[in-house]
Amino acid sequence: xxxxPSRDLAVGLFVLAGLCAVAWLSVRVxxxxxxxxxxxxxxxxxxxxxxxxxxxxxxxxxxxxxxxxTIELGNDLRAxxxxxxxxxxxxxxxxxxxxxxxxLLGDQFIALEPxxxxxxxxxxxxxxxxxxxxxxxxxxxxxxxxxxxGGQK
Amino acid sequence: xIFDGIRRLGRRSLVxxxxxxxxxxxxxxxxxxVVAPPARPGRIVQEVFDVGVLSLVIVCISGAAxxxxxxxxxxxxxxxxxxxxxxxxxxxxxLVRELGPVLTGLLVTGRAGSAMAAEIASMVATEQxxxxxxxxxxxxxxxxxxKAVAMALAMPLLAALFTxxxxxxxxxxGVRILGxxxxxxxxxxxxxxxFSDDVSGSLLKAVIxxxxxxxxxTYRGYTSAPTSAGVSASTTGTVVVxxxxxxxxDYFITALWxx
Numbered sequence: 001x002x003x004x005p006s007r008d009l010a011v012g013l014f015v016l017a018g019l020c021a022v023a024w025l026s027v028r029v030x031x032x033x034x035x036x037x038x039x040x041x042x043x044x045x046x047x048x049x050x051x052x053x054x055x056x057x058x059x060x061x062x063x064x065x066x067x068x069x070t071i072e073l074g075n076d077l078r079a080x081x082x083x084x085x086x087x088x089x090x091x092x093x094x095x096x097x098x099x100x101x102x103x104l105l106g107d108q109f110i111a112l113e114p115x116x117x118x119x120x121x122x123x124x125x126x127x128x129x130x131x132x133x134x135x136x137x138x139x140x141x142x143x144x145x146x147x148x149x150g151g152q153k
Numbered sequence: 154x155i156f157d158g159i160r161r162l163g164r165r166s167l168v169x170x171x172x173x174x175x176x177x178x179x180x181x182x183x184x185x186x187v188v189a190p191p192a193r194p195g196r197i198v199q200e201v202f203d204v205g206v207l208s209l210v211i212v213c214i215s216g217a218a219x220x221x222x223x224x225x226x227x228x229x230x231x232x233x234x235x236x237x238x239x240x241x242x243x244x245x246x247x248l249v250r251e252l253g254p255v256l257t258g259l260l261v262t263g264r265a266g267s268a269m270a271a272e273i274a275s276m277v278a279t280e281q282x283x284x285x286x287x288x289x290x291x292x293x294x295x296x297x298x299x300k301a302v303a304m305a306l307a308m309p310l311l312a313a314l315f316t317x318x319x320x321x322x323x324x325x326x327g328v329r330i331l332g333x334x335x336x337x338x339x340x341x342x343x344x345x346x347x348f349s350d351d352v353s354g355s356l357l358k359a360v361i362x363x364x365x366x367x368x369x370x371t372y373r374g375y376t377s378a379p380t381s382a383g384v385s386a387s388t389t390g391t392v393v394v395x396x397x398x399x400x401x402x403d404y405f406i407t408a409l410w411x412x
Contacts, residue, residue, distance in 0.1 A: 007202050014206045018310025021317040030348030055344050102238055
């Protein structure tokens with residue numbers, strides 16, 4: 001077998017391109033992470049999270065700044081959600097976390113609404129103010145009961 | 154009369170079982186050749202060039218085309234439910250989990266598997282393998298092993314490239330042509346596709362398909378009849394058997410590991 005520089009170069013380029021594709025799929029698309037150097041963790045507890053799933057986006061003003069890491073049921077029987085968000089952000093400690101739906105049938109995500117406090121949230125802090133996921137069924141049933149009462153509250 | 158029928162059935166069954174036994178023995182021989190010295194890196198690089206580099210263009214073009222079709226079809230279905238922001242998830246999940254590894258497997262079977270079988274079969278027909286045996290060189294080690302190894306190495310890389318091209322094809326059709334928001338496309342893609350479930354499963358599938366094609370192509374070539382008809386039969390047999398095996402084993406991999 002004669003060594004052939006141009007063939008070796010082509011094979012090397014192919015392997016590199018393939019490995020880049022695997023890396024892009026794993027890290028960017030698949031969300032594989034090696035430690036969270038530039039991420040800080042925030043906790044938030046909700047009474048009702050609807051269909052929120054791990055890796056759902058966390059947004060401020062519609063801009064994605066992180067994602068949901070874990071969802072666990074705590075001892076207080078509330079859903080405890082861990083968020084990993086961009087560590088460079090300075091979030092006031094009266095920030096509100098609300099579970100929203102994109103579109104009528106879209107996926108659920110967490111929208112953070114910064115408050116006006118002077119103090120910032122540190123990594124590992126808990127967001128005190130939360131808004132539960134809106135359930136369309138409960139809205140409709142409330143609407144139907146109200147209709148039954150002749151529109152009276 | 155009735156015994157004749159049963160006897161024929163028995164003979165057919167024995168032929169099928171014996172064929173599988175021969176494939177298994179050939180496969181074990183290949184595995185032994187992989188670990189046996191010498192490692193033959195030069196031959197493997199040459200075969201990766203034949204399998205991987207030469208299949209690159211067809212894999213990338215097919216990936217982009219499949220992604221664009223998925224983008225169009227997915228958009229037209231999702232828009233009925235007002236859920237076009239899930240387009241990235243539809244394109245990404247179908248490509249990563251199924252279409253990437255399976256279609257790459259089929260394309261590489263047609264592009265490189267057939268050539269592999271034909272090359273070995275014509276070496277059989279021209280008695281080159283017997284020549285090697287005369288010089289006490291194991292033809293499985295020198296000829297078949299580098300080809301099978303190159304298949305198993307190149308397949309996951311090609312499948313990943315197919316998937317990436319497909320995701321960008323879906324982006325072209327969905328975002329550039331149909332006007333889905335680019336951020337929505339990628340964020341629904343990222344939140345739907347998971348490394349541990351989807352991407353690793355996709356790579357596992359591609360490696361298994363690579364091994365299947367490598368084994369079947371080298372086996373078919375190695376056991377072909379030493380005639381020109383044997384060469385063509387081994388080529389056809391490789392494409393047919395490898396394609397069907399990929400599709401069937403895909404079902405079982407998905408069912409067993411849920412990927």
